[in-house]
Amino acid sequence: MAPIRIDVATPSRAYPVIIEAAAIDRVGRMFDQLDVPERRFVVSSPLVWRLHGPRLSRGLGIREPILVADGERAKQLPTVARIYDALVEAKADRAAALITFGGGVIGDMAGFAAATYLRGIALVHVPTTLLAQVDSAIGGKVGVNHPQGKNLIGCFYQPHAVVIDPSLVSTLPRREFRAGLYEVVKYGMTSSAGLFDQLSRDRTAIFTREPAVLTPIIAESCRIKAGVVSIDEHESGPRRILNFGHTAGHAIEAVTKYRRYRHGEAVAYGMLVAAQLAKARGAIADRDQKALANLITGLGPLPAIADVSTAQILEAMRHDKKVVSGRLHYVLPTAVGATDIVTDVTETELRAALKAVGFRR
Ligand SMILES: NC(=O)c1ccc[n+]([C@@H]2O[C@H](COP(=O)([O-])OP(=O)(O)OC[C@H]3O[C@@H](n4cnc5c(N)ncnc54)[C@H](O)[C@@H]3O)[C@@H](O)[C@H]2O)c1
Numbered sequence: 001m002a003p004i005r006i007d008v009a010t011p012s013r014a015y016p017v018i019i020e021a022a023a024i025d026r027v028g029r030m031f032d033q034l035d036v037p038e039r040r041f042v043v044s045s046p047l048v049w050r051l052h053g054p055r056l057s058r059g060l061g062i063r064e065p066i067l068v069a070d071g072e073r074a075k076q077l078p079t080v081a082r083i084y085d086a087l088v089e090a091k092a093d094r095a096a097a098l099i100t101f102g103g104g105v106i107g108d109m110a111g112f113a114a115a116t117y118l119r120g121i122a123l124v125h126v127p128t129t130l131l132a133q134v135d136s137a138i139g140g141k142v143g144v145n146h147p148q149g150k151n152l153i154g155c156f157y158q159p160h161a162v163v164i165d166p167s168l169v170s171t172l173p174r175r176e177f178r179a180g181l182y183e184v185v186k187y188g189m190t191s192s193a194g195l196f197d198q199l200s201r202d203r204t205a206i207f208t209r210e211p212a213v214l215t216p217i218i219a220e221s222c223r224i225k226a227g228v229v230s231i232d233e234h235e236s237g238p239r240r241i242l243n244f245g246h247t248a249g250h251a252i253e254a255v256t257k258y259r260r261y262r263h264g265e266a267v268a269y270g271m272l273v274a275a276q277l278a279k280a281r282g283a284i285a286d287r288d289q290k291a292l293a294n295l296i297t298g299l300g301p302l303p304a305i306a307d308v309s310t311a312q313i314l315e316a317m318r319h320d321k322k323v324v325s326g327r328l329h330y331v332l333p334t335a336v337g338a339t340d341i342v343t344d345v346t347e348t349e350l351r352a353a354l355k356a357v358g359f360r361r
């Protein structure tokens, strides 16, 4: 299969997203063609490097990667400082390129290091989780958590290129794979009925993780994200539709201290809450709301919510950083593949929707 190329064109930078099975085996030549500076530093995690490092290392001709811990708890400034230390030690200059090789945590942290080291060196993402391939590697959001809250420190810094190898996700734990799929559901429900139908129809094939099955799904997700990011780099308008499921989702993650749910799982619940809100307003047909619920439940079990308090979720939503001058922008689905952004959702409506989805009163 020929590589797929999707172009992202933001005001700050235009760059390609290349999707190809086994891309990491020939990534060195690919980077040369993309004019990635030749002094290349790879940031990865011990686990990802053990699983896939030897191939990347051969494909890229580099010796030593910079290895740092990943996972949400490592996504902190001290880990970024370790990356700076390694770059300083190696005397990396403005002509260096930093290659991130890992999931969204590595991409966000190392991306932030690239954005700030010497006021910015070239950055290339080679994402290794499904979530990072369909979402976090595109769009330029980089940063870390603060002990008081998620993603509180960061900036926008667009990469020079994104190289996606769908075969890398074969080693993901099944739960991580599903967590990424919920973001794909988000793209389908907000922007592409075709993608939504494909997920519903090809579920069994998708779980084989054959690159031939995954490649078109990843590509369609990347096309949607690239399109939105290109017209709204800093998320002031259209990019907001990608927050579908994230308003309640972020609150669910926060009240459970980021421990119980993977981000995608919380978003899955968030999408159910948004669809329930829309249904109660008569903004979406019952059939479409049920189609979303069936697709989400059909992908596999989600961790329980019956003991998670509705009142706490409502409280967390009030503190959401996406509340703009006191108004919560809520993305409601209006049909499969279509949304509306409203700012008049009341707490009473939210409470009812959360309860209907199954949260504790
Ligand atoms: N920048 C953005 O626009 C954006 C968008 C969405 C999410 N995010 C961020 O992304 C992060 C979540 O990313 P994630 O879900 O990729 O989590 P993650 O980076 O923590 O990776 C999940 C786990 O999978 C492991 N892993 C990675 N690749 C693997 C592979 N190929 N095989 C086996 N195991 C592998 C990792 O070691 C880790 O334990 C969050 O911090 C979130 O804030 C950022």
Ligand SMILES: [Zn+2]
Pocket (backbone or CB within 6 Å): 135, 183, 246, 263, 267
């Ligand atoms: Zn998300």
